[in-house]
Amino acid sequence: xxxxxxxxxxxxxxxxxxxxxxxxxxxxxxxxxxxxxxxxxxxxxxxxxxxxxxxxxxxxxxxxxxxxxxxxxxxxxxxxxxxxxxxxxxxxxxxxxxxxxxxxxxxxxxxxxxxxxxxxxxxxxxxxxxxxxxxxxxxxxxxxxxxxxxxxxxxxxxxxxxxxxxxxxxxxxxxxxxxxxxxxxxxxxxxxxxxxxxxxxxxxxxxxxxxxxxxxxxxxxxxxxxxxxxxxxxxxxxxxxxxxxxxxxxxxxxxxxxxxxxxxxxxxxxxxxxxxxxxxxxxxxxxxxxxxxxxxxxxxxxxxxxxxxxxxxxxxxxxxxxxxxxxxxxxxxxxxxxxxxxxxxxxxxxxxx
Amino acid sequence: xxxxxxxxxxxxxxxxxxxxxxxxxxxxxxxxxxxxxxxxxxxxxxxxxxxxxxxxxxxxxxxxxxxxxxxxxxxxxxxxxxxxxxxxxxxxxxxxxxxxxxxxxxxxxxxxxxxxxxxxxxxxxxxxxxxxxxxxxxxxxxxxxxxxxxxxxxxxxxxxxxxxxxxxxxxxxxxxxxxxxxxxxxxxxxxxxxxxxxxxxxxxxxxxxxxxxxxxxxxxxxxxxxxxxxxxxxxxxxxxxxxxxxxxxxxxxxxxxxxxxxxxxxxxxxxxxx
Numbered sequence: 001x002x003x004x005x006x007x008x009x010x011x012x013x014x015x016x017x018x019x020x021x022x023x024x025x026x027x028x029x030x031x032x033x034x035x036x037x038x039x040x041x042x043x044x045x046x047x048x049x050x051x052x053x054x055x056x057x058x059x060x061x062x063x064x065x066x067x068x069x070x071x072x073x074x075x076x077x078x079x080x081x082x083x084x085x086x087x088x089x090x091x092x093x094x095x096x097x098x099x100x101x102x103x104x105x106x107x108x109x110x111x112x113x114x115x116x117x118x119x120x121x122x123x124x125x126x127x128x129x130x131x132x133x134x135x136x137x138x139x140x141x142x143x144x145x146x147x148x149x150x151x152x153x154x155x156x157x158x159x160x161x162x163x164x165x166x167x168x169x170x171x172x173x174x175x176x177x178x179x180x181x182x183x184x185x186x187x188x189x190x191x192x193x194x195x196x197x198x199x200x201x202x203x204x205x206x207x208x209x210x211x212x213x214x215x216x217x218x219x220x221x222x223x224x225x226x227x228x229x230x231x232x233x234x235x236x237x238x239x240x241x242x243x244x245x246x247x248x249x250x251x252x253x254x255x256x257x258x259x260x261x262x263x264x265x266x267x268x269x270x271x272x273x274x275x276x277x278x279x280x281x282x283x284x285x286x287x288x289x290x291x292x293x294x295x296x297x298x299x300x301x302x303x304x305x306x307x308x309x310x311x312x313x314x315x316x317x318x319x320x321x322x323x324x325x326x327x328x329x330x331x332x333x334x335x336x337x338x339x340x341x342x343x344x345x346x347x348x349x350x351x352x353x
Numbered sequence: 354x355x356x357x358x359x360x361x362x363x364x365x366x367x368x369x370x371x372x373x374x375x376x377x378x379x380x381x382x383x384x385x386x387x388x389x390x391x392x393x394x395x396x397x398x399x400x401x402x403x404x405x406x407x408x409x410x411x412x413x414x415x416x417x418x419x420x421x422x423x424x425x426x427x428x429x430x431x432x433x434x435x436x437x438x439x440x441x442x443x444x445x446x447x448x449x450x451x452x453x454x455x456x457x458x459x460x461x462x463x464x465x466x467x468x469x470x471x472x473x474x475x476x477x478x479x480x481x482x483x484x485x486x487x488x489x490x491x492x493x494x495x496x497x498x499x500x501x502x503x504x505x506x507x508x509x510x511x512x513x514x515x516x517x518x519x520x521x522x523x524x525x526x527x528x529x530x531x532x533x534x535x536x537x538x539x540x541x542x543x544x545x546x547x548x549x550x551x552x553x554x555x556x557x558x559x560x561x562x563x564x565x566x567x568x569x570x571x572x573x574x575x576x577x578x579x580x581x582x583x584x585x586x587x588x589x590x591x592x593x594x595x596x597x598x599x600x601x602x603x604x605x606x607x608x609x610x611x612x613x614x615x616x617x618x619x620x621x622x623x624x625x626x627x
Contacts, residue, residue, distance in 0.1 A: 051525050086544075101540070
C-alpha cells in the first residue's frame with residue numbers, strides 16, 4: 001500500500017505544524033520522518049493515521065482518497081512512544097484486542113484468534129509473556145508487544161511515533177536492528193518518526209528530513225548524509241563545524257575567519273563551509289591553507305578522541321573527532337598549538353545562511 | 354547490624370506512630386468500642402426486641418435501599434460529571450467544578466430545607482410532578498433525592514483524577530485497532546476507572562446510610578414509610594431509651610462494615626488486574 005500526501009496543511013492556533021507538505025511513500029518502504037521537536041513530523045504521522053485531520057490537503061492510500069475516513073476504518077497499525085498498552089488486559093488480550101473488537105461477522109473464531117496471537121508473540125519473541133500484565137514487562141518488551149498488537153489486524157500501513165524514544169540507549173539500539181530485520185521479513189509499508197539521526201540512518205530505507213512543518217530533504221540515508229540539501233540538514237545530521245569560506249569561480253575553496261578583512265577578489269564569493277567533526281585533519285606543523293588553533297579540551301570517549309579547539313584567528317570553538325590511536329600519535333596536550341585542515345566540506349554560498 | 358542507611362529519612366517514628374494510635378483511638382476506636390460495650394449491657398432478648406421491631410426493620414430497608422439507589426445514580430451521573438469536567442473546556446467550568454463540593458460544604462439542614470422547598474407539591478420542581486400524582490417530598494422518592502444529593506461529590510472527586518490521568522493514547526490505540534467509540538468506552542476506559550468508581554460508590558453509599566440532616570425535612574418521617582434508621586436512633590435517644598438507640602446503632606455499624614468489606618473486596622478484584 002503506497003501513501004500519497006498532497007498539499008497537507010495543519011495549524012494549531014497560530015502554530016503552523018504542517019506547511020503544505022507533498023510526499024509519496026512507496027509500497028513496502030520503511031521511511032523515517034526525521035526532524036527536531038516541533039518540526040511537524042509527529043503531526044504528519046498522526047494525519048496519515050487519521051488521529052488528526054488536516055486543515056487542507058488530501059491523503060491517499062494507493063489511489064483511494066481516505067482523508068475523511070476515521071482512524072478505525074483506515075486499517076493502520078499505530079505504535080506509540082509510550083506503548084499505550086491496556087493495563088488491565090494481559091499481553092495476550094492486548095494483542096488479541098484488534099481482532100476481538102471486529103464486528104461479529106468478520107471476527108475470527110476464538111481458536112483462530114489464539115493461533116494468530118501466539119504466532120505474533122513468537123514473531124516478537126515474547127510468547128512466554130502471554131499471561132502477564134504489561135506492568136510486569138520491561139520497556140523494550142512492552143514496545144514489542146505494542147508492535148505485535150498493531151500487526152494483529154494486518155494493517156496496510158504501519159506507523160510508529162518515536163517508537164524507541166522512551167527506552168534506554170542499549171535497548172534502543174537492539175530494538176532498532178530488530179525492527180529493521182522484522183521489516184525485511186514482513187514488508188509492510190512503514191513510517192516512523194524520530195528525532196535521532198543515527199536511528200534514521202541505521203533503520204530507514206528512506207529519510208524525510210522535516211523542519212518547521214516543511215520537508216527539507218527526502219532521499220536515501222546515503223544521499224541525505226553525503227549530500228545534504230541545505231545547511232539545516234547538514235547541521236541536523238551530525239556534529240558539524242561552521243567556517244567562513246571564500247569560493248573562487250574555479251571551485252577552489254579557502255577557509256577564512258569572520259574577522260578576515262582582506263579585500264575580496266573579484267572572482268570570489270563569500271559562503272559558509274560545513275565540516276563534520278570527523279572530517280578535520282589535525283597537524284602539528286603549519287601547512288598552506290591550514291588554520292592555526294589552540295587545543296582546549298580533550299575527552300576520550302571509548303575509541304574516539306573528542307577535541308575542542310579554539311580558532312586562533314577568531315576564537316571560535318571547533319569540534320573535532322578522531323581515532324584515539326591517531327590522536328595519541330600526535331602527542332598533543334591541552335594548551336598546545338596545532339593546525340587543522342578540513343578534509344571534506346560542503347560550502348553553501350551567500351553570507352549568513 | 355546497624356547501618357546509617359537503615360535510619361528513616363524523617364525522624365521520630367516512635368512519636369508520630371504513638372500519636373497516630375492515640376488520635377485514631379480517641380476518634381474512632383474508643384467510641385465504637387464504647388457503643389458495643391454499652392449494648393452488651395442489654396440482655397439478648399431486649400437487644401433483639403429493639404432491633405427487630407417492625408418499625409425499625411422498615412427503616413433499615415428504606416435506609417439501605419435508598420442509599421443503594423442514591424449511590425447507584427451517583428455512580429452513573431457522577432462519572433458523567435467527572436467526564437465533562439475533565440474532557441471539555443467551557444465557560445464557567447471552574448464554577449461548576451466548585452459547585453460539586455457544595456454537598457460537602459453546605460450544612461445538611463440547610464440542604465434539607467432547600468430540597469423540601471424545591472420538591473414540595475407547591476415547590477419549583479414539585480409542582481410539575483404533583484399533577485401526575487407523583488409526590489417527591491414526604492415520600493421515599495424524596496429520601497432518595499436527598500441521599501443522591503449528599504453522595505455526588507464522593508463519586509466525582511474519586512473518578513475525576515483517574516480520568517484526568519487517563520492517557521488519551523489508550524483511546525487512540527483502541528480506535529486505531531478498529532474499535533468504535535462505544536467499544537473503547539466499554540473495554541478500555543471503563544475498566545480503568547472502575548476501581549476509583551467503586552471507591553466513590555462505597556463512600557457515597559456509606560455517607561448516605563448515615564445521613565440525617567438533609568433527609569429528615571424532605572422525608573416527612575412517616576412511621577413504616579419514610580423513616581430512616583438514623584432518625585429512629587435520635588427518636589429513641591430523645592425518649593431516654595439509650596440502650597435501644599445503641600442497639601440499632603450497632604446493627605447499622607455491622608451492616609456498614611460488611612458492605613464496606615464487600616465493596617473493598619470488589620475494588621481489590623478490579624485493581625488487581627491492573
